[in-house]
Amino acid sequence: MNTNFNHIKRLVIKVGSSSITHETGEINLEKIDQLAWECANLRNKGIEVALVSSGAIFAGAHRMLLSEKPKDTPRKQAASAVGQVALMNTYARSFHNYNYQVAQLLLTRMIEENTTMGVNVKNAFDELFNLNVVPIINENDAISTLEIEFGDNDKLSAVVARIIQADLLILLSDIDGLYNSNPKTNPQAKRLSLVEKVDEDLYKMAGNAISSAGTGGMITKLDAAKLCMERGIDMVIADSQDLSVIRKIMDGEDVGTLFVGGKNAGLV
Numbered sequence: 001m002n003t004n005f006n007h008i009k010r011l012v013i014k015v016g017s018s019s020i021t022h023e024t025g026e027i028n029l030e031k032i033d034q035l036a037w038e039c040a041n042l043r044n045k046g047i048e049v050a051l052v053s054s055g056a057i058f059a060g061a062h063r064m065l066l067s068e069k070p071k072d073t074p075r076k077q078a079a080s081a082v083g084q085v086a087l088m089n090t091y092a093r094s095f096h097n098y099n100y101q102v103a104q105l106l107l108t109r110m111i112e113e114n115t116t117m118g119v120n121v122k123n124a125f126d127e128l129f130n131l132n133v134v135p136i137i138n139e140n141d142a143i144s145t146l147e148i149e150f151g152d153n154d155k156l157s158a159v160v161a162r163i164i165q166a167d168l169l170i171l172l173s174d175i176d177g178l179y180n181s182n183p184k185t186n187p188q189a190k191r192l193s194l195v196e197k198v199d200e201d202l203y204k205m206a207g208n209a210i211s212s213a214g215t216g217g218m219i220t221k222l223d224a225a226k227l228c229m230e231r232g233i234d235m236v237i238a239d240s241q242d243l244s245v246i247r248k249i250m251d252g253e254d255v256g257t258l259f260v261g262g263k264n265a266g267l268v
């Protein structure tokens with residue numbers, strides 16, 4: 001793969017629930033701290049980074065002493081509202097260690113359908129970037145129940161990337177990319193390193209999530225890829241296990257699956 005991300009000025013990184021929480025439901029402090037370090041280091045290099053973080057429902061369920069992730073929507077909403085506070089406190093502390101303030105933006109996909117909302121949120125992002133603040137985004141689960149039913153921070157992160165005109169979206173998951181079938185159930189599955197078109201055949205390869213924390217699986221990630229590619233934005237799905245993967249992606253290494261939408265089109 002001969003990719004080049006030297007042109008990147010604005011980057012959105014999305015991290016899934018399973019990547020920042022332990023199996024116990026507790027927040028994984030090490031992961032949050034590494035993520036803060038990676039984002040702060042990118043920001044120090046002059047790259048504007050927005051972080052979309054899932055995990056509120058899972059973390060909240062644990063804090064409310066529920067034995068498993070809630071299934072009904074009002075309980076998911078309650079868990080999200082509780083967990084979001086814990087998540088943001090943890091992020092704020094970690095980013096503070098690296099001299100960055102964070103901002104919380106709880107959004108819905110309405111920001112793309114409603115022009116006024118879209119302009120407002122773009123202005124807010126621009127100003128946060130001007131002020132050197134790292135925006136941290138999650139779905140507003142209290143009002144966007146359709147999205148939590150399907151678990152859709154993947155698409156929300158693509159919508160954010162479109163609104164703020166990012167150059168690249170990185171989806172960090174518990175798997176190192178899109179495979180030709182679900183590797184959690186098929187050990188023979190092969191990783192696709194590059195995708196230039198998201199079509200029906202690709203959707204046939206994608207399945208749902210297996211972990212108790214994750215929700216959207218690969219289908220919502222393909223939806224996100226389509227939204228990005230339509231606007232000339234590159235997207236990468238990569239494994240959050242070792243967060244130095246972010247630097248490897250920026251260096252053009254063949255890690256994860258690259259969906260070519262932007263300046264890399266034709267280069268690969």
Ligand SMILES: Nc1ncnc2c1ncn2[C@@H]1O[C@H](COP(=O)(O)OP(=O)(O)O)[C@@H](O)[C@H]1O
Pocket residue numbers: 015016017018019172173174175177178179180181182183184205206207208209210211213214215216217218
């Ligand atoms: N073709 C596929 N390639 C890779 N992963 C797949 C595929 N089909 C289904 N999956 C599942 O998607 C999961 C990742 O989605 P999800 O758990 O929602 O992640 P996240 O919480 O990071 O958003 C993988 O762990 C895997 O079980």
Ligand SMILES: N[C@@H](CCC(=O)OP(=O)(O)O)C(=O)O
Pocket residue numbers: 015016017018053054055056057058080138139141148151152153154213214215216217
């Ligand atoms: N807003 C929800 C995120 C739902 C979601 O998209 O989860 P995931 O599939 O782990 O990215 C939460 O914070 O729990």
